Amino acid sequence: MTAPYDVAVIGAGAAGMMCAxxxxxxxxxxxxxxxxxxxxEKIRISGGGRCNFTNLGAGPANFLSDNPHFCRSALAGxxxxxxxxxxxxxxxxxxEKHRGxxxxxxxxxxxxxxxRAECQSGKVQWRMPCRVTEISRSEAGYQLRTNQGDIRAEKLVVATGGMAIPQLGATDFGLKVARQFGLKVIEPRPALVPLTFDPVQWQPFAELSGVALEVSLAxxxxxxxxxxxxxxxFTHRGLSGPAILQISSFWxxxxxxxxxxxxGRDLAAELIAAKPGNRQQLHTVLGGLWPRRLADQWLRAAGQTGQGDLAELRLADAPDKALRTLADGIHRWRLVPSGTxxxxKAEVMRGGVDTRGLDQKSMQARTVPGLYFIGEAVDVTGWLGGYNFQWAWASGAACGRAL
Ligand SMILES: Cc1cc2nc3c(=O)[nH]c(=O)nc-3n(C[C@H](O)[C@H](O)[C@H](O)COP(=O)(O)OP(=O)(O)OC[C@H]3O[C@@H](n4cnc5c(N)ncnc54)[C@H](O)[C@@H]3O)c2cc1C
Structure with missing residues (x-):
C-alpha cells in the first residue's frame, strides 16, 4: 500500500522548514x-529578535564535529x-553587524x-501542535503514532534540533530516534554557554559583574x-559574553x-615606559590603561596573594620585575571553570547524531534507508555568529533536494 505522504519531517524549526x-x-x-x-521559537528569539541568520564567511572551519569534513558538501551546496x-x-x-x-x-x-510562505508554495501539510509517540518502519516506509492519529510516509526526516533551552520545547527526540534505529550518538553537551566557577574561587571577581572588555582566549x-x-x-557567577560562549564549545x-x-598590547612595556618620574599610584596608572574597576580589583587580589600592596605603590618606585609579573598575570589569566x-542558558547543543553514520550529500542514514537527520540534531556545531542557522539551511536544503 502506498503511503499518503512521500516525506514526513518532524521538527518545524530552521532546518525542518527549509527541507520541507x-x-x-x-x-x-x-x-x-x-x-x-x-x-x-528559536528563530524568533535569535539574534536579540533580529536573527543572525548567516555569516558571510561560513565555511567548514567554523564548525565543530567529531568528523570535521562531513559538513563540507552541504555547506558548498x-x-x-x-x-x-x-x-x-x-x-x-x-x-552586516560585524565579522560577516x-x-x-x-x-x-x-x-x-x-x-512558512516557502512551505506554502511547496503545498506542505502541517500537523502542529502534534506529538509523535512512536515510530516504526516497514517495507512501505515509516509509520508515526501521534496524538492526532497515525501518519504514514515513505521517508522520514528528523529535524528536532538540540537540547538547548528546554523551556522552549527543545528535546532529545532526535537522539532517541537515532538510537532506536541503531545509529551512534556523539555525547551531547551544552555549547555556546556561559561558564561558571566555584563560588569561593569567584568571590573576588563577583563584584566586577557588568565589566566588559575585548580579550583573546584559548x-x-x-x-x-x-x-x-x-x-x-563578567557576571555574578562567572564569565559570559561572546568570548566565553565561543570558547565554551571547545571547553x-x-x-x-x-x-x-x-x-594585542604589551602592558609590561607600557608600564615600564611610563615609570620615569611618575608619582601616580599604580592603581591610578593601571586604571588609565584598563577598565578602572578591573584594575582596582586586580591589584587588590594581587595584594591578597602575597605580591605586596602594589596598588598603593608609586609607579616610579615599582620594581620592573613586579610590573612584569603583574602584566604577565593580566596577559595570561589561567582559570579552570567548574562547569557551564x-x-x-546554552544557545546550542554540541554532539548529536554521529555523522559517520550519515551520507554527507543527502543526510540519509547509511544503514537505514529512508531515514534522514538534519540541523542541530546532527553532530555539527557552529561557532557563534550565524553559523548554526547556515548549517540548518544547508543541511535542510541538501536533504530536501535528495529526498
Ligand atoms: C537564544 C538563542 C539564540 C540563538 N541565536 C542564533 C543566531 O542568532 N544565529 C544562529 O546561527 N544560531 C542561533 N541560535 C542557534 C539556532 O537557533 C539553532 O542552531 C537552530 O535553530 C537549529 O535549527 P534546527 O532546525 O536544527 O532546530 P530548531 O530550530 O531548534 O527546531 C527544532 C524544532 O523541533 C521541534 N521539536 C523538538 N522536539 C520535538 C518532538 N519531540 N516532536 C516534535 N517536534 C519537536 C521544536 O519545537 C522545534 O520547532 C540561537 C539559539 C538560541 C537558543
Missing part, C-alpha cells in the same frame, strides 16, 4: 510535524549567498514568515583547540582556559 519547502517545491507530498504551540537570494525574493532587508554576521533590519519574524590542544578574540563579560570539564585581558550554565 525544498522537497515540497520539487513536487513531493510533505507533512511537517511539530509539538510546539508557536512556530520556530547551499551558501550564505543562496540564503540572501531567498531574502531578496521575499524583500527582506538585512545588514548578517541580521534582519526589522524582526526575525520576517524569516519565519518567509519559510582552551584545549591540537585539533580540539579553540582560540578567539571577542568581548568578555571540556577540568580543562583550563587562558585569557589575555589586554589583548547548562542547557537552560
Amino acid at each position: 519547502a525544498v522537497a515540497g517545491q520539487r513536487g513531493l507530498r510533505v507533512v511537517l510535524i511539530d509539538h510546539a504551540e508557536r512556530l520556530a 547551499y551558501t550564505p549567498q543562496d540564503f540572501l537570494a531567498l531574502l531578496r525574493e521575499h524583500r527582506i532587508a538585512w545588514h 554576521q548578517l541580521f534582519c533590519d526589522d524582526s526575525s519574524e520576517s524569516i519565519i514568515d518567509m519559510l 582552551t584545549g590542544a591540537g585539533r580540539a583547540r579553540g582560540e578567539f578574540l571577542e568581548d568578555l563579560l 571540556r570539564p577540568g580543562d583550563e582556559i587562558v585569557i589575555d585581558l589586554a589583548a 550554565a547548562g542547557y537552560k
